[in-house]
Amino acid sequence: MNIRAALKEGLARLREAHTPSFTLAAELLLLHVIGRDRAWLYAHPEDELFPEDAARYRQLLARRAAGEPTQHLTGKQEFWGLEFEVTPDVLIPRPETEHLIEIALDRLAVRELRAGRQQKTQGEGLRIADVGTGSGCIAIALAHELPAATIFATDTSPAALAVARRNAQHHNVSDRIHFIECNLLDALPVGARHAVPRTAVGAVPLQPSGASHESPLLDLIVSNPPYIGQREAASLPREVRDHEPASALFGGEEGYELCAALVTEAAARLAPGGLLVLELGHDSLPAVRPLFDTPAWTSVAVTNDLAGIPRVIAAEHQ
């Protein structure tokens, strides 16, 4: 079987199975099997596949047709222009989450301007936390953009943290991200006057040497928390419901419960002027927006994604 015939067979197989984005999925699986890029694929339609590659391609097509996400079959997903290892232990990074990175960087840039600094910040002295890091995609993207920042990345899942650590190593940012197994922000210090911060699992340095801040408080907290309601489980696509970790999906019966706890915890851990930037579920805004109606928060802004859905809420701690 040659490349053209393999692709044609793959498209037909996945179309018949009503696989979402079946053209892309058939291509990605074929590229994965032959270890080539898309340009090569379309330049060599007559090349013959090795019989073992053809057999492997058919196996992967069958698994994709049965609902396994393409990214679980290829083991990778691109996010913020970087390639991330993904396994069934982590949420597959979504393109919408890139808005969260954009907003976080924009709001930090505004802070710099307000402080009279014109240059693009490298993150000198900044202490950032990514809550529910999963694959580590947010923490690692921020580490790339802010090479001088110190980042804490928390998750309750040791299996997810193992994937995140490998991704950080792959992108050469391990030395700047402290991965912590804990609930939300539990392991990070509360309030400037806390003399004895609770230590993290794994004895993470809460005040890394070199950080310019005297306060152990945070300058930025970002999170794409689990925000789907348990009651919505039955309506999720099978790729999501049956293959992505429930702990990464469900934020409570309604969905926003974990987010509510996080907003409270964030207020206790941000320095004055510190920023909280959260990803929202497609219908979370009415429940989440009122959480910021307290004197703890100012400059609350909501940003829509490309589909017009309110996707990111950002606020400043005062």
Ligand SMILES: C[S@@+](CC[C@H](N)C(=O)[O-])C[C@H]1O[C@@H](n2cnc3c(N)ncnc32)[C@H](O)[C@@H]1O
């Ligand atoms: C929606 S996923 C986000 C993963 C990644 N940040 C991303 O954007 O692709 C949520 C993550 O939060 C973690 N998580 C769930 N409950 C948590 C909690 N109480 N504290 C910390 N992390 C939690 C899950 O294990 C999962 O990795």
